[in-house]
Amino acid sequence: MTAQVVTISSGKGGVGKTTAVANLAVALAMEGDKVVCIDGDIGLRNLDVVMGLENRIVYDIVDVIEGRCKLRQAMIRDKHLPELYLIPAAQTRDKNAVSPSDMKRICDELRLSADFILIDSPAGIERGFRNAIAPADRVLVITNPEVSAVRDADRVIGILEAEEKHSPALVINRLNPDLVKQHDMLSAEDVLDLLGIQLIGIVPEDEAVIVGSNRGTPVSQDPKSRAGQAFRNIARRLKGQEVPFIEFGNRQSGLWDRIQKMTGRR
Amino acid sequence: MAWFKRKQSAESAKERLQLVLIHDRTDLTSVELNVLKDELLQVISRHVDIDRDAVQIEVEHDGRAQRLVADIPLRSVTRRRAG
Numbered sequence: 347m348t349a350q351v352v353t354i355s356s357g358k359g360g361v362g363k364t365t366a367v368a369n370l371a372v373a374l375a376m377e378g379d380k381v382v383c384i385d386g387d388i389g390l391r392n393l394d395v396v397m398g399l400e401n402r403i404v405y406d407i408v409d410v411i412e413g414r415c416k417l418r419q420a421m422i423r424d425k426h427l428p429e430l431y432l433i434p435a436a437q438t439r440d441k442n443a444v445s446p447s448d449m450k451r452i453c454d455e456l457r458l459s460a461d462f463i464l465i466d467s468p469a470g471i472e473r474g475f476r477n478a479i480a481p482a483d484r485v486l487v488i489t490n491p492e493v494s495a496v497r498d499a500d501r502v503i504g505i506l507e508a509e510e511k512h513s514p515a516l517v518i519n520r521l522n523p524d525l526v527k528q529h530d531m532l533s534a535e536d537v538l539d540l541l542g543i544q545l546i547g548i549v550p551e552d553e554a555v556i557v558g559s560n561r562g563t564p565v566s567q568d569p570k571s572r573a574g575q576a577f578r579n580i581a582r583r584l585k586g587q588e589v590p591f592i593e594f595g596n597r598q599s600g601l602w603d604r605i606q607k608m609t610g611r612r
Numbered sequence: 613m614a615w616f617k618r619k620q621s622a623e624s625a626k627e628r629l630q631l632v633l634i635h636d637r638t639d640l641t642s643v644e645l646n647v648l649k650d651e652l653l654q655v656i657s658r659h660v661d662i663d664r665d666a667v668q669i670e671v672e673h674d675g676r677a678q679r680l681v682a683d684i685p686l687r688s689v690t691r692r693r694a695g
Contacts, residue, residue, distance in 0.1 A: 493625050
């Protein structure tokens with residue numbers, strides 16, 4: 347077993363990185379994969395609450411790096427999915443407690459015993475982000491169809507290109523199909539055209555995402571949620587399966603074909 | 613009807629982003645781009661006679677690659693001699 351290390355980054359905060367990591371992790375674990383999530387946001391621990399594991403934390407990633415515990419001891423098992431683990435961020439330390447080589451070392455140790463390692467990058471393009479992308483085999487850039495998020499995503503993509511991290515894939519999160527139809531939100535095609543990278547998923551705005559976070563049960567476990575379906579589709583694409591894109595609020599027919607072509611799915 | 617006249621915000625978002633991304637990616641502000649255009653035209657005018665009013669110099673993007681595209685019409689020599 348050699349795990350694929352996937353880092354989720356965005357540049358801008360609040361676009362849905364942590365939610366995406368939790369949902370992709372759950373979706374992959376539901377497909378039978380062994381998944382380890384790493385919260386890369388040292389000092390601003392978050393992934394634990396979104397996954398509903400906040401009461402189980404004993405050790406965190408900085409304890410592992412500084413030798414206070416074994417890696418195994420810092421891995422918290424999920425409540426429902428026995429093949430899903432979380433390595434939490436330290437809450438009382440800052441991002442300088444971790445280096446890119448620490449992240450590489452931890453991922454190398456995990457690679458042999460997992461299928462996927464998902465890293466939740468902090469917002470920004472500084473140390474924490476550099477740590478999060480250092481061990482990545484693949485980077486997903488997540489954005490919202492909104493000017494500031496798209497601009498910051500472009501900066502992150504530029505940095506990834508300069509670092510020669512092989513071509514990142516785009517997740518467009520919180521797309522509101524009604525707003526797109528009335529020309530008051532950038533469409534998926536607009537965002538793809540601006541950013542010029544491969545698409546891996548479009549997640550529609552869905553209240554169930556907030557309900558899921560409130561309960562600590564990511565929405566990809568909910569078979570009725572549209573966002574949950576979108577995250578399950580991204581998980582399957584990460585596994586190399588071809589999954590058609592669901593159409594959300596396209597203004598004209600024919601556009602969708604172009605998106606499919608741009609993403610190499612035709 | 614008010615909604616009919618309203619500017620469609622998605623289009624203006626896209627246009628504004630297109631410009632801002634060019635500047636972010638090339639580290640070239642619109643002021644610097646204008647200086648570049650002027651200097652470029654000065655150099656070219658030293659060698660050939662150009663039609664300054666018809667010149668078009670823009671940064672275009674093709675996927676994530678940026679390119680400076682210049683369309684610089686030259687004035688015909690015969691016309692100049694005739695005049």
